[in-house]
Amino acid sequence: MSRSHSRLRLQLALGLVFAAVLATGATAGAWGSESPRSSTAAAVDAAARRWVADSGDRWAAYYGPEQYAAMAQALDGRYAGVGLWVVRSPAGVVTVSRVRGDGPAARASVRAGEQLTAVDGRPVTGLPVTEVVALLRGDSPLAGSTVTLALRRGSAAHSVTLRRQLLDAQDVVVDRPAAGITRIAVSAFTGGTGDLVEAAVHQSADRRGRGILLDLRGDSGGLVDESVEAASSFLDGGPVGSYQDGDTVRRLTAEPGGDTAVPLVVLVDGGTMSAAELLTGALQDRDRAVVVGSRTFGKGAVQQATPLPGGAAVERTVGHYRTPDGRDLDGTGITPDVEVPPSAGPQAAERTAITVLDDLAGLSGSGGG
Structure with missing residues (x-):
């Protein structure tokens, strides 16, 4: 296009x-x-x-050069890793939440529910999830490098050394946490994310349901264009945001034809960053969704990577985006419409989101007698 x-x-x-x-x-x-x-x-x-x-x-x-190559892979929806996801409890305990079946972690019998205590000898308890993920991917995060995990299964501690391999990022996961509810969980806005969100919305429209949970918790951001394309799935054209590029203001606009009827709740937390905040802010400003969770990270800067001779690169800030209402989120983040403190845990936020979604469905639906 x-x-x-x-x-x-x-x-x-x-x-x-x-x-x-x-x-x-x-x-x-x-x-x-x-x-x-x-x-x-x-x-x-x-x-x-x-x-x-x-x-x-x-x-x-x-x-x-290796880091930049890995970053390019990630933006293309691929990464060199071990194929597991982690969550952190309010007490700082890091636990394996999911293991993909085709990855090195699964082949080594790492299981969901195990506590991850260290990566390459560095304790991870108390670290933000983003830092734990960075350790899992490594300083030279290319396929073939190794990483050693210290794990605890019940009272038994063990360690395993895994060799990273090139994996599809699976940045969009669609499931049904409750009857009639479609959850679209987006972990990053990499190449093709917007198309996947659009496909999930269309599939949801084919079924009579209670609505959509757009789960952006822990979404580290990514490509601005993919975020705008995802916004287009829920908006019938109009502004998504803007950013200053020198003396020029560049407008970000949704494509017409999105689904403006389906009840929509956006789930966010302190790990929701950058392009994910841009999408959240657009849907909130335009009264298209109710935002549930805890305050987002507050990264309103747009970066540009510049390749250098020899394969290295420098990334610099080229602008700061604003939401349709003109809000600059850098350093402040987004305050949810319905706040759920992080100490309540991720399940509490999800339960609250479902309750709000049912309220929205009741307001938007028609009754009979």
């Missing part, structure tokens, strides 16, 4: 401009004492690292 082509041109232009600035800085000695003849990949990498350290951009990051 033309929108995708436009985004590609924008990313390419930004990448070329920024890479040129880095190369010029390295050649001219702007970031050090390199001679004009030393604008090699190593010199550009050194300049990029210094720029990240001195930029004042809290979201700026330098990625080595």
